[in-house]
Amino acid sequence: MRMILSVFILNFIIGENILSQSNYTSHAFQLQFEILGPGASSSLNIDSRLTKKENGIGFKAGIGVTPLRWLKDACNSGSLNSFPIGINYLIGHGQHLFEIAGGGVLMFTSGTKVYCTVMEKNFFSEDTEKCWFTSVGYRFQRLHRKGMTCRLFVSPLFQEDFPVKFWGGGSVGYRF
Numbered sequence: 001m002r003m004i005l006s007v008f009i010l011n012f013i014i015g016e017n018i019l020s021q022s023n024y025t026s027h028a029f030q031l032q033f034e035i036l037g038p039g040a041s042s043s044l045n046i047d048s049r050l051t052k053k054e055n056g057i058g059f060k061a062g063i064g065v066t067p068l069r070w071l072k073d074a075c076n077s078g079s080l081n082s083f084p085i086g087i088n089y090l091i092g093h094g095q096h097l098f099e100i101a102g103g104g105v106l107m108f109t110s111g112t113k114v115y116c117t118v119m120e121k122n123f124f125s126e127d128t129e130k131c132w133f134t135s136v137g138y139r140f141q142r143l144h145r146k147g148m149t150c151r152l153f154v155s156p157l158f159q160e161d162f163p164v165k166f167w168g169g170g171s172v173g174y175r176f
Contacts, residue, residue, distance in 0.1 A: 028054060028141070029176045030149055032062075036169030038105050038133040038155055039064025039084040047088070047173070054143060055090040055097060068109070078110045086133065095143045099153065101135040132158045133167075141175055149173040 030047040037043060043064030050057050064082040086103020107129060137153025154168040 028058075030141075030173045031176070032060075032149070032151070032171040032173030034062070034064075034151075034169060034171035036167065037064075037084070037153070037171065038082075038086070038103070038131075038135070038157065038167070040066035040080055040082045040107075042066075043082065043084060045084065045171070049090075054141075055092060058088050058090065059086070060088055060101065060103070061085045064105075080107060080109055082107045084133070086135075088135070090139060095141055097139045097141065099135070099137050099139045099151065101133075101153075101155075103133060105131050105133060105157075107131070130159075134158075137168075146175050149175050 028049045032045045032047055034043045034045055035041070037045075039045065039062050041064070043062045045060050045062030047060045048058055049055075050059065062084050064084060066080040066082075068078050068080060083106045084103060085105075086101050088099055088101035091098040091100070133155050135153045135155040137151055137155075139149065139151045141147075141149040149172070151171045151173075152168075153170070154166070157165045157167050159165075
């Protein structure tokens with residue numbers, strides 16, 4: 001078992017060094033796990049550039065979920081499911097980038113939803129089906145290479161006839 005593990009680690013190190021010498025010219029496709037972003041309490045997103053540059057315009061799409069019983073006194077069961085989609089623009093050169101983004105989120109509730117007197121001020125109105133978001137933040141991604149990425153951002157959420165909610169979050173991902 002140790003021999004197999006040693007061969008695997010050695011193969012990974014050699015492969016990583018060979019790839020680092022090549023010109024990486026993909027669309028920087030990423031898979032990101034996001035916490036507290038526009039996609040609810042957690043979401044899984046794809047992110048890709050629309051050009052073969054490290055920076056510039058790109059898109060993001062995903063699926064998110066928030067358990068309705070995550071609050072101690074919640075009356076509802078099931079979950080709030082969300083589908084965030086948006087465009088983003090990366091500014092900068094190298095592995096430290098400034099990110100601006102905007103888009104929309106489609107939402108629906110699954111499970112039992114009842115009127116809850118304990119929660120006087122909800123995060124969204126009762127009939128939420130969509131909201132919009134903007135986002136400004138920092139992104140770290142290795143230059144011209146596959147590997148781990150991370151983001152930190154603030155992201156106000158907008159809903160028709162409801163106050164703006166100041167929101168934000170972070171994500172970790174892997175760039176393919």
